[in-house]
Amino acid sequence: MTRDILILCAAGMLVSAFLTVGQKALFTTIRLYAGQSLLLAIAAIAMAVSEGRQHLYVMAALTIALKAILIPWFLMRVIDRIGIHREIEPFLNVPASLLICLGLTVIGYRVSTGFPEGAEGVTHHLLGVALSMLLIGLFLMVTRKKAVTQILALLTVENAVFLVALAVTTGMPLGVELGIAFDVMMAVVVLGVLVHRIVDRFESMDVSRLSNLKG
């Protein structure tokens, strides 16, 4: 039962990461991220029940509150404020990005078999999905121009790292996880402010304009 829930959640997270690559509407990508975080929380709860680790409940609650509700709400508010709703032109068009992400998934899955824990069973799938998501997140961060999408990519990477931790260690100590959670929250808040500043200065969320000289 736990095994099925874990695999279901992990696969769902991979699907949401993959769909994010194919999406240009920012609201939808934020919703996909919220769904992904929710799945992560469910996976954490399943792990907590089966392994009897109390602090994972705290982590799951924190994940839902922060990553499934608060951060998406905050990002949606940022988008509403600045009124930019779409990723107009990523550096790579959608079909090419999808193809590359396919390749990245295969690589992530293949690499996961190299870990001593990742050769078989649930851990194999969790690690494979997590590594794939990590690569997809990095890819998104490199190829998207909008600052908000880059924040979402960073958050996807963070979710992937959490999933790796869940798969390999059945949950890190509470202190470490609390630290990461608040770190992420602060990062999003700071980046949100940064997005406002970028839009103020350049009248666009396009980070590639940051490399142009102003004078």
Next chain:
Amino acid sequence: MNSDVLQAAGMAVLQVAGMLALAPLLKGAIKKAKAVLQTRQGPPLLQGYYDLAKLLRKEPVRSQTASWVYVAGPRMYFAAAVAATTLVPVLVAAAPLEAAGGILLLVGTLALGRFALAAAALDTGSPFGGMGSSREMTIAALAEPALMLGLFASALAAGTLNLGGLVRGVLAQGPAFHPSDLLAFAGLFIIVIAETGRIPVDNPATHLELTMIHEAMVLEYAGPDLALVEWASAVKELLYLTLLADLFLPIGIATTVAPGAMLVAFGAWCAKILVLAIGVTLVESTNAKLRLFRVPELVASSLGLGFMALAIRFL
């Protein structure tokens, strides 16, 4: 031997009759659920039947330039949809005519129906028909490989291309879940949305010339011809949802034709279709229709998901 053939034929007739009878109800249920989400009253649940009855009573009006292709189109489309229903297990874990073929025959039959309708829409030479067929074919050309990939991903797990055998394989395997199942499901769900003309791809509720795809194709049909097209589309939608339920959640499906097991299977089937229909409704209500040129991107993600599902099986 002879009684086997008879039994298969009887099962096929029963299944086709059941699917034909229930398909308009599914359309009505989706419409009703959509209306509830929009806090409207919506048409009555049985509106689909009233519409069909009305259309079937009318006299067919055909353009003077129409040839036999135009007349044959809806009939072929309807026949293909009916034939396809005999290849899919609905209540029993065996398709009535599964000896005839499996996944490839199913995809081929549906493609044949689509081709007949597209050819018929071109026949009268009206611009709407041509535009509709061109669009429908553009999407179909992309959706078909994705559909095949998704189906193959599940076929790979069961080791057979036969849909009945596939369901039995999944049942025998027990609830051992693999991530590729969910990936294939997500890919196929997008395809179902695209093939049944639901909102991110096509809007079934409007006849706005800029956006319509399926409706543009059948714009010229009237009376019984139109009834056949609408009915076949409804059957196709029910068929796709049944396929999803069969492949990914075959719990409750009957393994024998005992009355008790069949009753349980019917309840389970209704519940599964209802859940999937609610999913379709939610997608329809929360998304805006995509521009036509963005549709290939959506279908490409479904293709990617199908391919990923296949690849993960091997890793």
